[in-house]
Amino acid sequence: MNGVVYEIPPRSGTSFFLNKGQILTVIDPMGGQVADLLSISRADTGEKISSGRTLDYAETLYLTTGFQLYSNRSNVMLDIIEDTVGRHDFLLTPCSEATFRLCYDDEPTHQGCHGNLVNALAQYGIADDDIPVAFNCFMNVPVDGATGRFKVEPPLSRAGDYIRFRAQMDLIIGLTACSAPASNGGSFKPIHYTIDD
């Protein structure tokens, strides 16, 4: 463990390398905040995290300790090895400027986590259209199984809660501190993360 705690300021995003075997811990330092996570193979950036493959193999919407996040080529990218919350979302794609126009028309638009991920990943040649559905850490989207209806509720995470992943391949990670009012209960907060060998 290198002991460094990195901070992602509110409504922003970053990217970094995570080597095979390294452990990424995504921490909600104040509670009630969402972090959108993307993973992309360093060996070939066409291989990236896939909600459709992951859900297909997991057979559950609520991914937690013991589940794996798969790529579009059906390879495991990340194992979830610890999780103090147990509620994350893999249905909704990161908010964009269009999302703000369509869903938050009483607020100033913001580029959202989508725009923040586009900016953070451009240096690796990832185009806007290549941003897939992110794994939305701490995002709370309860589903009514009878009707299929769902809504975005404030996260269940409390200050210091975290989710921990082990990389199964050399990865580029994109990670944000959420920009959308609904998913974090209207409060914009930072996200912390650590990388351990």
Next chain:
Amino acid sequence: MNGVVYEIPPRSGTSFFLNKGQILTVIDPMGGQVADLLSISRADTGEKISSGRTLDYAETLYLTTGFQLYSNRSNVMLDIIEDTVGRHDFLLTPCSEATFRLCYDDEPTHQGCHGNLVNALAQYGIADDDIPVAFNCFMNVPVDGATGRFKVEPPLSRAGDYIRFRAQMDLIIGLTACSAPASNGGSFKPIHYTIDD
């Protein structure tokens, strides 16, 4: 209406143009079969159907008449204008050869709807990695809201049931007759479709 009923043979796929304003009807001629549908903008093939954007705007897993299928750029691609079944899936991505290895290890592998879509769309420059989560017509994936667990059940569609879409832009459509045992109750059947002005 041009009166032509096109047939997609069992475990295969096709692609065709659908112009803005035209109506596509996807028909289950025998009942209990699934058809995976992709839409891609003809003006710029980087714009394509997005499960994450569509679910975000619809706020339901069970899309039916009155809902719209959105692109990754938040534009409406297809309106669902009629639906005699009311149960389709937008969670799981089309089966691939890897899906068969991982989920159907007692059966010969098959390229699945993913491979069929790759082959059908290659002529338009769509790469394998660019195939997104498809809208799975007639696919029946009930979800337990309390646990998040879901499973793939046989479709609720009976012979002659259909779902009808109106194009909101000039599209390339990819469409299949499902290749995976679970999603069609172990019976491989054709899919029919019509295109009307």
